[in-house]
Amino acid sequence: MTDAKTMAYINMYAVLGTLENLCELDKKAKEILSSLKSPVSLAFEVKDGPAATLTFSSKGCRMEDGVNNPDIKIPVSSCEKFNKIIDGEVTPVPTKGLTKISFLLKTFTALTDRLTELMRPTEEALKDREFFVLSTRLTFYTIAVAMSQIANQDAIGKASASYMVDGDISLGIKNCDTATIRVKDHHLVTIKKAPEKPRAIMSFADYDLASDLFNGRVNALEELCRGTVEIHGMASMIDNMNRLLDRVALYLA
Amino acid sequence: MSKYPEYNHDKGREYFDRALKVIPAGIYGHLGPSEGLWIPIQKWPFYSTKAQGSYFWDADGNKYIDYMCAYGPNVLGYNDPDVDAAAKAQLEKGNCTTAPSTIMVECAENLVNTVASADWAFFCKNGSDTTTLAVMSARAHTHKRKIIFLKGYYHGDFQWAQKVDYPGILPEDVCHNLVAPWFDIDALQKLYDDNDGDIAGLIAQPYDHGNFKDNEVASREYWQSVRKWCDDHGVVLIFDDVRAGFRLDLAGSDHYYGIKADLICFCKALANGYNMSALCGGEHMKATVSGMTYTGSYWMSAVPFAACIACINKMKALDTPTLFRKLGTQLTDGFKAAAQNNGFDLVVSGEPALFYLRIANDDSLMLHQEWIAECVSRGLFLASHHNHFINASLTEDDIKVSIDIAEDAFNVVRKNHPELF
Numbered sequence: 063m064t065d066a067k068t069m070a071y072i073n074m075y076a077v078l079g080t081l082e083n084l085c086e087l088d089k090k091a092k093e094i095l096s097s098l099k100s101p102v103s104l105a106f107e108v109k110d111g112p113a114a115t116l117t118f119s120s121k122g123c124r125m126e127d128g129v130n131n132p133d134i135k136i137p138v139s140s141c142e143k144f145n146k147i148i149d150g151e152v153t154p155v156p157t158k159g160l161t162k163i164s165f166l167l168k169t170f171t172a173l174t175d176r177l178t179e180l181m182r183p184t185e186e187a188l189k190d191r192e193f194f195v196l197s198t199r200l201t202f203y204t205i206a207v208a209m210s211q212i213a214n215q216d217a218i219g220k221a222s223a224s225y226m227v228d229g230d231i232s233l234g235i236k237n238c239d240t241a242t243i244r245v246k247d248h249h250l251v252t253i254k255k256a257p258e259k260p261r262a263i264m265s266f267a268d269y270d271l272a273s274d275l276f277n278g279r280v281n282a283l284e285e286l287c288r289g290t291v292e293i294h295g296m297a298s299m300i301d302n303m304n305r306l307l308d309r310v311a312l313y314l315a
Numbered sequence: 316m317s318k319y320p321e322y323n324h325d326k327g328r329e330y331f332d333r334a335l336k337v338i339p340a341g342i343y344g345h346l347g348p349s350e351g352l353w354i355p356i357q358k359w360p361f362y363s364t365k366a367q368g369s370y371f372w373d374a375d376g377n378k379y380i381d382y383m384c385a386y387g388p389n390v391l392g393y394n395d396p397d398v399d400a401a402a403k404a405q406l407e408k409g410n411c412t413t414a415p416s417t418i419m420v421e422c423a424e425n426l427v428n429t430v431a432s433a434d435w436a437f438f439c440k441n442g443s444d445t446t447t448l449a450v451m452s453a454r455a456h457t458h459k460r461k462i463i464f465l466k467g468y469y470h471g472d473f474q475w476a477q478k479v480d481y482p483g484i485l486p487e488d489v490c491h492n493l494v495a496p497w498f499d500i501d502a503l504q505k506l507y508d509d510n511d512g513d514i515a516g517l518i519a520q521p522y523d524h525g526n527f528k529d530n531e532v533a534s535r536e537y538w539q540s541v542r543k544w545c546d547d548h549g550v551v552l553i554f555d556d557v558r559a560g561f562r563l564d565l566a567g568s569d570h571y572y573g574i575k576a577d578l579i580c581f582c583k584a585l586a587n588g589y590n591m592s593a594l595c596g597g598e599h600m601k602a603t604v605s606g607m608t609y610t611g612s613y614w615m616s617a618v619p620f621a622a623c624i625a626c627i628n629k630m631k632a633l634d635t636p637t638l639f640r641k642l643g644t645q646l647t648d649g650f651k652a653a654a655q656n657n658g659f660d661l662v663v664s665g666e667p668a669l670f671y672l673r674i675a676n677d678d679s680l681m682l683h684q685e686w687i688a689e690c691v692s693r694g695l696f697l698a699s700h701h702n703h704f705i706n707a708s709l710t711e712d713d714i715k716v717s718i719d720i721a722e723d724a725f726n727v728v729r730k731n732h733p734e735l736f
Contacts, residue, residue: 222480229679261679287331287340287348289356295679297352297700298527305480 064313067111068215070141072313073148074112076208077181078125081116083203083254084177085123087196094172095120102165105132106154111141118169134159134166198273199239203254205276206233206241208314209306210250216313222305223248229261231299235272236265236292243303250306262295264303278311318723319693326374327361345386345701352700358688360696366393368708371696379696380717382646384704387558387583391629392708398587398625405621416617418624425624426595429631431566432554432575433595437604439614442557443471445580445594446518448609450475452578452596453516453551456603460491461510463503463517463550467525468494470518470555497523497531500540507548516551516578517541521559521568522666526700527680529673530665538572545577551600554579557592561585562668562704564636565627567595584630589622630707636668639705642714643667646705649718657725658736659686671702676735682728689724 084091101119106112107129115130116123129135135158138144146152156166179187180197181204188194212219213226226245234240240256266272267290274280275291282304285291293300334341342361344350353359360373369392372378384390391398409416423436439445450462462475470476474488493510495502507514519541523531545552554569554576561584564571569579577600582592590613596604647663647670654661654674659682665671674683680699687699695717697703729736 218480218486221478225478263681283349284335284340287342287356288335292355293352294354294684295681296527297354297680302480305482308482309480 065216066141066145068212068219069313070108070111070144071211071215072208073145074106074108074114075125075211076204076314077148077177078106078114078116079207080181080200080204081123081173081177082125083200084173084180085118087199088176088180090176091173094169094176095122098165098169102134102162102169103130103132104134104136104159104166104170105129106136106138106144108138108144109140111138111144118165118173123173132159134162194273195269198235198269198276201276202235202239202272203241204314205307205310206243206254207252208310209303210243210252212306212309212313213248213250216309219306219309220248222302222309223250226250226299226302227261227296229296229299230257230259231303232257232260232263232265233303234263234265235269236267238269240265245299260295262297262299262303263293264300265292266290267292282307317693317727319720321358321692322360322373322375322377322694324357324360324373324375324377330374331361351698352684354684354688354699358692360691368392368394369706369710369713377694379691379694380713380720381696382703382705382717383696383698383701384706385588386701387704388586388588389704389706390561390584390635391587391626391633392706393588395587395626395629395708397629398589398622401625402589402618402622405618408617410618411613411616415615416620418617418620419615422620422623425627426581426593429565429627430579430581430595431570432577432579432597433567434598435596435601435604437594438620439592439594440590440611441471441592442555442580442582443473443476444611444614445557445582445592446470446476446553446555447473448594448604448607449553449555449578449580450516450518451607451609452594452600452604453518453553455607456551456600457515457549459513459515461493461506461514462491463493463495463506463514465517465519465523466494466496467523467528468519469525470520471557498533498537500544503541503544507550512548514548514550516553517545518553518555520555521563521572524558524665524669524671524702529662530669530671530702532666533572535573538569538574542574551577553577556580557582558702559666559669561627561630562636562639563666565630585626586619586623587626589619589626591616591619591623593623633707635707638707639668640666642709643670643705645711646670646714646717647672649714650721653718653722653725656722657729659725659729665702668705669702670705672697682732682735685731686724686728689727690721693720693724695720695724 098120103117105115115126115132134156136154136156147154183197213223231243242253242257244251271290331341362374363371365372426436427433477484479489493506522533556568559568560581569576578596644667651661660675662673662675684699
């Protein structure tokens with residue numbers, strides 16, 4: 063069972079939030095952004111759900127929580143409707159920034175199309191190693207953020223979070239990307255950089271294993287036994303994080 | 316230079332790689348790398364080929380002093396001659412038969428004469444079988460639905476005893492589970508009131524011997540107040556003595572705390588490794604349990620009953636609870652001194668017979684896991700997340716060697732972390 067509100071939080075912070083990483087890591091995204099002469103900010107405000115502002119410039123993209131005087135504002139009447147916007151089933155209608163509509167139609171759409179290409183790759187596209195690595199890296203950040211949203215919003219995810227002690231978990235692909243899952247009073251926040259002093263560590267051996275894990279081709283516990291997933295520290299935090307990872311698959315399948 | 320060279324596990328790894336092809340996770344559950352927390356996996360032995368007394372040997376021929384005791388069943392020592400002789404003698408007479416052996420009656424009588432709160436015994440195989448029967452019986456007896464657990468509980472892996480976020484568990488499987496903190500009678504009352512008194516039972520281990528945390532022993536006053544609260548509210552008090560049973564008190568851990576549980580679950584130390592468990596209880600619960608639909612293919616096999624009788628008789632002769640307290644204290648005092656010699660703060664908690672260890676120099680357990688791994692790879696088998704177990708075959712010399720290996724491992728970890736010292 064999934065619920066629309068949790069999905070909306072995932073769509074906002076994990077899916078749209080990955081535009082930050084796309085714009086940093088992908089040459090094609092950088093090309094798309096290069097045409098921007100000045101920064102453009104775009105906010106989604108979902109009734110009874112998440113609200114965030116994405117600011118794009120020729121240098122990249124960043125997401126901030128809340129609606130912060132954006133150039134374009136898109137209010138959405140419900141979590142369900144927002145999820146349909148992300149799925150491409152409903153066209154978003156801005157109430158502010160109609161003069162910037164071309165950004166929405168061209169630049170933003172081009173970026174989200176590119177993100178979809180990488181996040182929902184074809185088998186053929188994955189044969190290109192560079193594409194595969196980029197796709198896996200973006201998936202990693204999406205999952206890392208989605209996990210925190212599930213811990214904070216989903217009823218069963220909250221149960222997992224309720225067993226977690228305070229501290230930073232380092233979640234990463236060995237010698238590559240690392241994120242911090244910060245736990246404080248059973249509320250989780252994902253920070254897209256390594257923690258300074260982790261209380262627990264979970265790392266995947268390489269991109270191939272990470273991809274297999276993210277796509278459900280292998281199981282984390284079995285890989286732990288095999289030695290391709292390493293854990294250290296407060297294992298109860300990792301145990302519960304694994305249960306959140308299981309639910310990410312449910313939402314992002 | 317380490318006094319105790321690290322073991323090699325090449326053959327063990329070969330077996331494990333074979334196992335990964337034909338057994339899910341290679342070794343699943345608490346005896347394996349994931350639940351057993353083998354961090355890092357290279358330091359652990361994977362499989363054993365033989366065992367004797369307080370020791371087992373791995374596939375590479377390495378010898379280990381074992382303080383996990385198969386996670387409890389090894390209570391007298393592996394291959395105890397008296398228990399094994401009784402089992403073998405029974406095997407020659409018969410084991411799994413259509414009409415259960417008369418030795419089943421003798422085993423039940425022995426338990427009733429040993430366990431203070433027992434007026435009867437119902438036999439199964441694993442701890443989970445008994446905790447499940449206990450919870451079902453509490454519901455059948457009271458015609459109520461909810462069960463109170465105490466925080467950090469573990470009562471086996473059947474669906475009802477797992478948590479809502481575990482794989483394969485439905486919210487409906489655990490929707491009648493309520494959780495109260497330890498040592499808080501007011502919290503029990505609040506749960507009772509919040510649920511309109513729909514409480515069938517309270518299931519708990521004798522004290523808080525949870526994982527990843529210092530263990531907290533209970534007091535007689537606490538259990539006496541819980542007993543009174545259960546009596547006042549018609550709640551069935553279930554003691555899960557699967558882990559601690561016969562290691563604190565041969566008359567049951569409820570007796571150790573000066574009370575009588577309504578139902579008490581035994582398994583691990585019951586028959587020194589022969590596969591059986593038992594639910595015992597007071598006369599007032601017997602009719603209810605008699606009416607339960609609950610059985611299993613091997614639950615009345617005779618060999619474990621023979622082993623159980625021999626095991627209980629020998630535990631009585633040795634006064635194992637007193638012995639375990641003495642040996643556990645001696646061992647852990649030595650560990651603490653070895654830690655201190657190397658600048659580590661080793662916290663020892665829980666009962667000496669089931670001691671729990673934690674290096675407190677950091678709050679992540681990473682140093683602790685490193686030390687445990689260095690101990691294991693030098694022949695001292697400990698666990699980084701779980702309480703340990705003492706067995707009766709442990710000698711003073713074994714304890715001396717254990718402390719020496721522990722000190723050597725502390726020394727290795729200290730040298731690996733010059734930044735800390």
